[in-house]
Amino acid sequence: MSLSVVLAGVAILAATLHYFFGLKLDPREPPLLPQKVPLIGHLIGFLRNGNAYYLDLSMKHGQQICTLAMPYGRTYVVNSTKLVSAVQRNAKTISFDPILTTVAERLAGITGPELEALKEEETGGGGAHRKVVHSMAPSLIGLGLDAMNKAMLANLENFINALETQDQAFDLWAWTRHVISIASTDAVFGPENPYAKDNYEQTFWEYELNITLLLVNVFPQYTAKGAYQQREFMAEKMIDYYRRGCWKQGSEMIKARYQTGIQNGASLEAIARLDVPGGTGILSNTVPTAYWTLCNVFSSPELLADVRREAEKLFTIDQTGPRPVYTLDTSDLRIGCPILFSAYQETMRTRACFASPRYVLEDTLLNGEYLLKKGALLQIPAAVLHHEQSQWGPDAASYDPYRFTKQNSTKRSPVAYRAFGGAPALCPGRHFATVEVLCFVTMLVMRYDMTPAGGTWELPPPNYSNVAASILPPLGDIKVNVTVRKGYENIEWKFKVTETPAEKSAFGLASD
């Protein structure tokens, strides 16, 4: 039988199913968007383009909120800042918590009573997963953040030093991914970091790309064999890490997660398993953000010169030893590099592709206008909101690295910037990631010239099939050469962390 006959059969079957079982909307629900293939057209669009599909739909239909008929039920897509605020006001009935349960079950492989202990309270579960996630924010600010920064920067220092003797072109994505993976996870897990041994790091990145198949959850041991095996391999390593008590030498964040989990009825094994998809929180966005920010800065001579000018003022210089020591103190980053900070936030604004998922727990009248039915999925696509001209101006679609500098700041809604998502699931790791990316880029621009081996900065396209990341990774890579800058030879370079109390340690991010 030819492929076209099979496809025609599938289309006829879908049309028949749609006729008998198709979605019947209440007139107060958001308008239903048409799809080319009944029942599965939007699913196909999503599987082909990932979360970027929502941007295509909004460009085509321009609705501020709409309904998509999916084979598993209705999905509402919120395309306007005004309605995002309304969603956030209804956090009791439009919740992120059932998504945490899906993550625990499908991406961490937790089942039975262990899953019940983690599951959201609203549907009769023990609610431990939400409490574990909530315990993270206080440990990722103030002294807990400083301690993680110290461990993270010790690694960055070594990796960046090693470039002094790098005399061949190398793959920038592969290098950045390894550097940030080890620096971040050493900071989180401590000296017994599972990522630093047994091929865990490589396994994690393979798993991360295969997550969609696990989410589909149809006999995953057969239909998502690779991801399933990778998940189980990493779960075994994480369980070993906790059983040996290695968490006691980890960050405040890991201690808070473990202790909160145990106090709320989660088992050691379940807490360990949650750290498998937890790796996507720690790495899947920080790595691409570091990579794209670096590319954006080095590929623009004007921006590079501006970032270098402000970086030069950030370093203190000690000339008393045999060679000068240049030190960058993280506490100076909060106000000392407005242009880089702006370019970093703009990199995320123009590259964010996540569609924050929420679950409608009860029928809810949104903003007094739209009825949202219990049981539906709701998504807030960052890319759509970041294209909203009422918030970002007529050049919303283009990259302006100076957009967030004071002179250029325009008045916009506090919920317009979605790179770190938003309440009630605003990213608790945003300050840690910010220190890491700013230090990474600042140190590299100060010390090195970086040029593309092919002569021009031809950046790879984003990998739209990745649904784990908010900031998409590249599909492919770019080779670069790195040389020590003239006038900056024979210097010792250091990072320093001056301890900062919680109330002073947050960055003034556009998401806050």
Ligand code: HEM
């Ligand atoms: C540039 C780096 C990062 C970006 C762009 C980013 C982005 C995001 C986004 C978009 C969400 C979803 C929010 C929502 O659904 O509304 C999120 C949630 C989360 N992120 Fe991040 N993230 C980054 C780094 C980190 C780091 C380093 C950690 C941990 C150390 C982390 C931990 C988490 C956690 C635990 C959540 C779930 C929060 C909750 O459910 O309340 N993230 N992040």
